[in-house]
Amino acid sequence: ADATNGNGNGHSPYLEDSRTGLGVDTLKRAIRNNLFYVQGKFPEIATRNDYYMAIAYAVRDRLLQRWVASVKQYIQEKHRVVAYLSAEYLLGPHLANNLINLGIYKETEQACKELGLDLEWLIEKEVEPGLGNGGLGRLAACYMDSLATLEVPAIGYGIRYQFGIFEQDIRDGWQVEDTDNWLRRGNPWEIARRELSYDIKFGGYVQTYLDRAGKLCFNWIPELVVKGVAYDTPILGYKVNTANTLRLWKSEAPHSFDFQSFNAGDYNSAVNSKIICENISKVLYPNDEQIEGKRLRLQQQYFFVSCSLQDMIGIHLRQGEKIHDFHKKFVVQLNDTHPAIGVAELMRLLMDVHQLEWEEAWDITSKTFAYTNHTLLPEALETWDLQLFGSVLPRHLQLIYEINRRFVDYATIKLYGNHQKISSLSLIGEGPRKYIKMANLACLGSFAINGVAALHSELLKKTVLKDWYELMPHKFQNKTNGVTPRRWMVLANPELTNLISGKIGEGWIKNLHELKQLEPFADDPEFRKEWMQVKFNKKKALAKRIKKRLGVDVDPNSMFDILVKRIHEYKRQHLKVLHIITLYNQIKKNPSMDVVPRTFIFAGKAAPGYRKAKLMIKLINSVGEIVNNDPDINGRIKVVFYPNYNVTNAQKIYPAADVSEQISTAGKEASGTGNMKLSLNGALTVGTLDGANVEIRECVGEENFFLFGLTADEVAKVKSEGYKPWDYYSENPNLKEVIDQINSGYFSHLDSKVFKELTDSLLYDDQYLLFADYQSYIDTQAKVEEAFKDQDKWARMSILNTARMGKFSSDRSIREYCDEIWKVESVPVTLD
Numbered sequence: 035a036d037a038t039n040g041n042g043n044g045h046s047p048y049l050e051d052s053r054t055g056l057g058v059d060t061l062k063r064a065i066r067n068n069l070f071y072v073q074g075k076f077p078e079i080a081t082r083n084d085y086y087m088a089i090a091y092a093v094r095d096r097l098l099q100r101w102v103a104s105v106k107q108y109i110q111e112k113h114r115v116v117a118y119l120s121a122e123y124l125l126g127p128h129l130a131n132n133l134i135n136l137g138i139y140k141e142t143e144q145a146c147k148e149l150g151l152d153l154e155w156l157i158e159k160e161v162e163p164g165l166g167n168g169g170l171g172r173l174a175a176c177y178m179d180s181l182a183t184l185e186v187p188a189i190g191y192g193i194r195y196q197f198g199i200f201e202q203d204i205r206d207g208w209q210v211e212d213t214d215n216w217l218r219r220g221n222p223w224e225i226a227r228r229e230l231s232y233d234i235k236f237g238g239y240v241q242t243y244l245d246r247a248g249k250l251c252f253n254w255i256p257e258l259v260v261k262g263v264a265y266d267t268p269i270l271g272y273k274v275n276t277a278n279t280l281r282l283w284k285s286e287a288p289h290s291f292d293f294q295s296f297n298a299g300d301y302n303s304a305v306n307s308k309i310i311c312e313n314i315s316k317v318l319y320p321n322d323e324q325i326e327g328k329r330l331r332l333q334q335q336y337f338f339v340s341c342s343l344q345d346m347i348g349i350h351l352r353q354g355e356k357i358h359d360f361h362k363k364f365v366v367q368l369n370d371t372h373p374a375i376g377v378a379e380l381m382r383l384l385m386d387v388h389q390l391e392w393e394e395a396w397d398i399t400s401k402t403f404a405y406t407n408h409t410l411l412p413e414a415l416e417t418w419d420l421q422l423f424g425s426v427l428p429r430h431l432q433l434i435y436e437i438n439r440r441f442v443d444y445a446t447i448k449l450y451g452n453h454q455k456i457s458s459l460s461l462i463g464e465g466p467r468k469y470i471k472m473a474n475l476a477c478l479g480s481f482a483i484n485g486v487a488a489l490h491s492e493l494l495k496k497t498v499l500k501d502w503y504e505l506m507p508h509k510f511q512n513k514t515n516g517v518t519p520r521r522w523m524v525l526a527n528p529e530l531t532n533l534i535s536g537k538i539g540e541g542w543i544k545n546l547h548e549l550k551q552l553e554p555f556a557d558d559p560e561f562r563k564e565w566m567q568v569k570f571n572k573k574k575a576l577a578k579r580i581k582k583r584l585g586v587d588v589d590p591n592s593m594f595d596i597l598v599k600r601i602h603e604y605k606r607q608h609l610k611v612l613h614i615i616t617l618y619n620q621i622k623k624n625p626s627m628d629v630v631p632r633t634f635i636f637a638g639k640a641a642p643g644y645r646k647a648k649l650m651i652k653l654i655n656s657v658g659e660i661v662n663n664d665p666d667i668n669g670r671i672k673v674v675f676y677p678n679y680n681v682t683n684a685q686k687i688y689p690a691a692d693v694s695e696q697i698s699t700a701g702k703e704a705s706g707t708g709n710m711k712l713s714l715n716g717a718l719t720v721g722t723l724d725g726a727n728v729e730i731r732e733c734v735g736e737e738n739f740f741l742f743g744l745t746a747d748e749v750a751k752v753k754s755e756g757y758k759p760w761d762y763y764s765e766n767p768n769l770k771e772v773i774d775q776i777n778s779g780y781f782s783h784l785d786s787k788v789f790k791e792l793t794d795s796l797l798y799d800d801q802y803l804l805f806a807d808y809q810s811y812i813d814t815q816a817k818v819e820e821a822f823k824d825q826d827k828w829a830r831m832s833i834l835n836t837a838r839m840g841k842f843s844s845d846r847s848i849r850e851y852c853d854e855i856w857k858v859e860s861v862p863v864t865l866d
């Protein structure tokens with residue numbers, strides 16, 4: 035039975051290999067062997083983690099077989115390669131995902147069973163690598179999955195943070211942070227490539243000299259040299275042989291670090307410089323959408339970008355190719371401006387190391403990079419204090435000055451000396467202190483610039499990148515985000531996956547447009563029943579977790595109304611709170627009123643230094659405490675804040691959602707991707723016309739989407755005319771009551787000061803227009819409630835949401851990047 039691969043995974047048929055075969059008996063043997071030969075353990079003493087490791091290693095062997103085949107083929111056939119540069123990868127747990135992509139989930143489950151193990155229980159144990167903050171990092175992970183699934187040669191480059199995004203706990207309603215020591219039990223999914231390392235320079239000064247031919251040369255004498263060591267994780271595509279590489283860099287002291295101090299007996303200073311080197315990849319900065327102008331952050335960015343570009347050049351030259359053709363071999367995608375220093379670094383490598391002249395170096399550089407922007411918040415555009423920048427990267431400061439000098443000369447002619455425009459386009463900002471504008475460096479150095487949803491890409495051209503658009507319109511594109519259906523459906527929701535595949539086959543997993551075939555089943559009462567049964571089971575499972583984690587009883591028959599994402603004023607979690615309190619007040623005034631029972635579930639982390647966001651978490655929990663325990667409410671509404679939102683928890687939450695809250699101020703959310711995962715899992719969206727909500731609504735149909743609030747244009751108009759929150763407050767008695775109640779200390783044990791900072795900002799200078807959208811939001815929520823009463827109709831709407839989400843696969847996004855920006859082709863990998 036073990037001689038054939040019976041998993042139907044669509045590989046070309048090949049003989050079962052006794053070492054890396056995919057049959058149950060081979061898997062069993064591999065797990066036992068790993069336990070014994072790799073870990074020196076036997077069943078009598080093996081722990082849960084030992085078994086997890088044994089399975090992980092067994093699976094990794096199978097990945098390696100495909101990985102080696104992929105790398106070999108790329109090298110031999112010299113294919114064009116995508117290099118995705120991202121400071122963040124929010125991968126989520128590996129084991130179950132790899133089992134699904136290998137097509138051996140069932141076989142492994144069976145192998146475990148025969149060994150007396152419960153696979154699900156072992157999977158629960160895995161600590162996820164949280165090497166990202168939120169949407170941007172998770173997008174990079176979905177894109178790695180789709181690149182491999184589409185069989186596109188690609189390398190993901192990033193940082194191997196020793197500590198990822200902090201772990202969140204809630205104490206007395208407040209967020210407290212704990213370090214994320216994700217490597218404490220080892221990481222079976224990575225391979226340290228000790229031999230693959232690069233020296234990275236920092237600080238010091240630049241010597242200029244004339245070489246023998248009289249050419250002006252630059253010699254960067256650093257103050258500090260750090261070694262970057264490669265750690266590779268194979269990323270397997272879904273039911274293909276392609277396994278691409280995610281190469282993350284760890285910083286270390288170079289071999290001969292501070293030899294002098296050491297010899298002189300100054301051990302402290304020798305150890306100190308070791309610590310300084312290791313610090314660079316020590317910890318992920320936990321800020322999303324706000325800049326932290328810290329030296330270490332700039333060092334992190336330069337560190338990983340320089341390692342990556344040196345690595346690419348090495349790969350290119352080792353293939354016997356010429357440096358002049360670098361841009362033909364690699365296309366480098368910048369995931370936001372975090373790797374934008376790459377533009378100056380490639381110039382440095384080409385000129386100072388590979389001796390090219392400026393013109394040719396610039397020609398290659400500007401044909402290599404493409405830039406994705408992820409924000410419309412002007413305050414989130416990255417800048418670096420020029421002095422700080424120069425002290426970390428003195429040579430790059432020179433290069434940026436020269437890039438800028440040439441550019442400003444060009445722009446002056448193109449723009450007839452329109453000084454205001456030229457100064458806005460300049461790479462260097464003037465003010466009390468000079469600063470470097472990374473978005474401008476990215477725009478100038480890239481051949482393509484894209485936003486992440488249609489509305490976002492349009493607004494970029496009208497607002498934050500307007501001057502760039504007017505100067506270089508040909509560079510601008512849109513690439514609407516997508517999410518991988520493998521993790522967000524097959525893995526997170528196997529029950530719904532089976533129900534769908536039972537009707538339309540499995541093709542949709544690779545071609546999400548096929549979900550369209552589900553539409554007719556929306557009219558099938560039996561299917562609707564099964565659909566709602568799956569939803570109910572997922573709600574029950576989440577309710578059980580909530581009970582276990584928080585001790586709160588929630589009713590799986592109630593509507594699960596879900597708002598999960600990073601906590602930020604622009605995402606308006608506090609608007610949701612205003613709705614909850616409004617509802618609470620209605621019931622208090624009329625306790626016998628007929629309300630649809632609802633469970634409001636929040637989750638998300640606040641940047642540790644973002645006081646108002648932390649206050650929003652406290653407000654949610656304080657309101658929950660009152661509402662959940664009020665006998666007049668009698669459990670009809672519940673408020674839950676689920677701690678430590680991460681990929682693992684998201685996989686449990688999305689499938690249980692009835693309602694998806696996407697309530698950002700229009701024009702502020704670049705795209706959103708949680709909105710896609712929720713709708714794909716059959717949740718109905720309550721949303722503004724913001725980011726990808728616009729396109730989701732177009733696809734699912736306006737009758738299957740609860741729209742509210744001002745449009746982006748209206749928001750801009752209200753602001754330009756002077757937004758007066760006080761008018762809304764004084765004219766809307768329900769709103770006034772809610773705000774006064776918060777301020778009276780009703781939710782805070784009569785302490786009237788706790789939430790003052792938050793309510794003051796809403797009343798006096800709210801950039802996010804909560805009060806302007808309040809009534810529209812309340813009215814829309816009444817419609818949601820009405821719709822939920824008709825469960826049969828709700829089921830139809832839910833099915834149609836899923837059926838019409840085909841566009842939002844990351845496979846579609848990646849296909850567009852490949853065809854329209856990267857010009858790369860698929861390379862099917864064959865196994866020997």
Ligand code: HBZ
Binds near residue numbers: 321323409
């Ligand atoms: O990127 C998000 C956008 O807010 C969201 O709308 C979009 O869907 C997603 C993917 O395109 N942006 C982020 O997640 N940004 C960050 O996490 C971030 C991290 C570090 C920074 C700045 C932003 O320095």
